[in-house]
Structure formats: structure tokens, C-alpha cells
Amino acid sequence: MKLYEISKEPIDIQAVIDKVVQRDAGAITTFIGTVRELTKGKKTLFLIYDAYEAMAVKKLEQIGDEIEERWSGASVAITHRVGRLDITDIAVVIAVSTPHRADAYDANRYAIERIKEIVPIWKKEHWEDGEEWMGNQLETVAYPTGKPEAGDLDE
């Protein structure tokens, strides 16, 4: 069973959830990232996601390891879609199970924030009047050393 996947096919949410079911978990949270039509008033037609697949899987695994270290008893599975996605299509599913519910929310949220920092996946937005590769940190963060800061990678 692969806990961390990059998928060219639509993501089966239930299949991701099934990977984290455990007898000592009382809570499972999932985060489902979907393609939103309007961003800052601009209408998206569709998206293309591309990934550096081998490294992306490694970085998802790293995020899972970070979570299991930080939240005792946590179990994690993440699948990220690549290719063309239309409005309301699912880009990512994160499932986290923990013994108690507060941890399931916190650990899940940590996962999505980390994905947006260190997992090599890019989206290209297509609008009626153009298209562009998006970068969350585009022109707002520079990496003078060529890699993210230690805090980003190891925290």
C-alpha cells in the first residue's frame, strides 16, 4: 500500500481514508483541495498540475514522517493529482488519523501547509484571457542559498 502518491487519475477519497484506519484512532480528518472557479475575482477555466514526481513522493513521505514524530499515534496518507483539472475537481486528498480529535485537525493542517512549502508540484491557471504558472511564494520569497531555509525543511 502506497501512503504517498502522485496520481494521473481522479483521486478516490475513500481509498485514501482507508489507508489510515487504525483500531486506536478515534478521529480521521481529511483535507480535500478542489479547483475553485473564482480567485480574487478572476474566473479560472481549468488548471494543469505538473510534478517532479519522484521527488514529490519523497517530500510527501517526509511530511508524513514529520507528522508521526510530532503527533504521537498519527497515521498519514496523501495523494496529489497531476494533469488537467476542471472546476470542483480534486487536486489533493490528505487523510490523518489520531487517537484524539484535536491532533487530527492540527496534523492535517500542518500537512497542507508543508505541501505548499516543499513539495515540487506546480499549477498553471488557465483563464479566458491567458495562462500562467503559479507560485505561492512567487516574487515574495527569494532563496538566496538555492534551497529553502533550514526551518522550512526540518521543523
Next chain:
Amino acid sequence: MKLYEISKEPIDIQAVIDKVVQRDAGAITTFIGTVRELTKGKKTLFLIYDAYEAMAVKKLEQIGDEIEERWSGASVAITHRVGRLDITDIAVVIAVSTPHRADAYDANRYAIERIKEIVPIWKKEHWEDGEEWMGNQLETVAYPTGKPEAGDLDE
């Protein structure tokens, strides 16, 4: 489509999620409450959930209304199971969609905390050496006026 349900049958997670899909939502969170085997070192064999069904549905609706008022653009669906549940069975599924992800986590967590306060559903734990109706606030909170405080009901 019923957004708030009490179900005697196993809950179809995907069906609950489908109810909150919207073109302007970029995030869906789900909370899945499952039956945990160990609680404070004691081994649960199975649970029975019982509900005051008509009122429980109303109170779930109230929670949904509270969320939609507090988190702009949020959409909510909740199904709670009743009857006998075994270890890892699903007791409750809460799905919340919002335009942005932070709200989807916060609103979802609000829902589960409110369920534990105001929705008339009870669980009976069965162990090897006995059984007991559980109350989260059992003997820790009294209701001298006969109902929860205004803050609990109206906040």
C-alpha cells in the same frame, strides 16, 4: 437532499462530501469519528449510539446555521450514526467546504465541539466487565436551570 441526518445504516463518506461541493470552494474538510478500541487503557468491545432523532436533526441544522453565519461561504453536511458500532466503525461524518482552507478546518472543528455540547445523542460503552451510558459532561457540569447556558445555545 438532507444535509443533516441520523442514520441507522453505515455512513457513506463520499455521499456526505458530495453534498458540500461548490464551485467557489477551494477546500473541503471532513471529520470522521471512529470507534476507538482503547480509552484510558480500557478495552471497548462495541458501542451503542441512541438519539432523540427529531431534535438531534434540528440541533445539527442549528450548528450548520451557526457555521454559515460565522464563516462566509461555508457549506455544511453532517450525518451521525445510531445503533451498534464495532471498533473502527464510523459514528459521525462532518463535511465543510469553504472558499479558503483555514476556514474549512476551523468551521469543521467548531461543528464537532458543538455536537458534543448540544446534540441529543448518547453512547453506551460495552467492555468485557460491564457497560455504561457515557456523558461527556457527566458529573462535571450541572445544569441548575435545566438547560444549557445561553452561551452554549446561541453563540
Next chain:
Amino acid sequence: MNKVLFFAHLRDAVGAESLSVAAAGKTVAELKAELSAQYDLPRMETVMTAINEEFASNDEVISDGDEIAFIPPVSGG
């Protein structure tokens, strides 16, 4: 007449899911006291009351036909 519903450990104590009681004109507190005298109802200070599926205060007056429910501390989720 009024239907009075019991749940969880109260149902076990009463031995019935509901009782038919003439409670019109009584307050919730009076009905609670009356039933506590007839049945061994434990921890009534932790029990909430609903009239017609809405939480009600101890001093609310019951009308004929109202459905009353005693709501022990809930444990859903």
C-alpha cells in the same frame, strides 16, 4: 396529556422510553420533582430538558400536548 421521553441512563431507570403524564400547568422543575419522587432518577441536576424539541428552562410552564424530553449529558460525535 403530555408525552415524556427518557434517554440513556434515565430510560434504564424508568424502564420505559416514554410515559404519558398530565403535566399541563406545571413547570419543568415541578415535573422533574414529581417524576424523581416516583422513580429513582440519578443525577437530575445534570439533566437538560426539551419542550417540543427545544431546550427549555426549569421555570418554563408546560402546556397540554407538549412533548417533554429529559436530556442527560450528551455523548455523540
Next chain:
Amino acid sequence: MNKVLFFAHLRDAVGAESLSVAAAGKTVAELKAELSAQYDLPRMETVMTAINEEFASNDEVISDGDEIAFIPPVSGG
């Protein structure tokens, strides 16, 4: 030889998914400068680098056979 991978807007700028380059002995910074001179690579100060699928510093030295990837700011999730 080294395989150098490009993604997102860098791939559009280079016009190829990857190039085969002799980069052994060079630092990441040197390779970046060299490729920037040949291609119009925008916003390289925001681009991270990976060697063999792990983030690497600008001063890391490339060995023969290492797979190099230039990682623009990511936008998954």
C-alpha cells in the same frame, strides 16, 4: 554527464523538460549562472535546486551522474 530538469515557467523558457550537461565539479551556483547565460531564465533568485531529489545549497558541488532539478516556487495543494 548530468541530467538537468526544468519545471513550470523554467521549462517554458528552456523549451525542454531536461538538458544533458557536463556539470561535474561545478557548484550549483555556477551551473545556474551558466544556464542563465544561455537561456532567459526568469526569477532565478526564487528558484530552489535539488540534487538527486533532495534540496541542495548554492555552494554544493555537483558530481558526475547527479540529477539536477531547478524547482520554482511550488504551488501544489
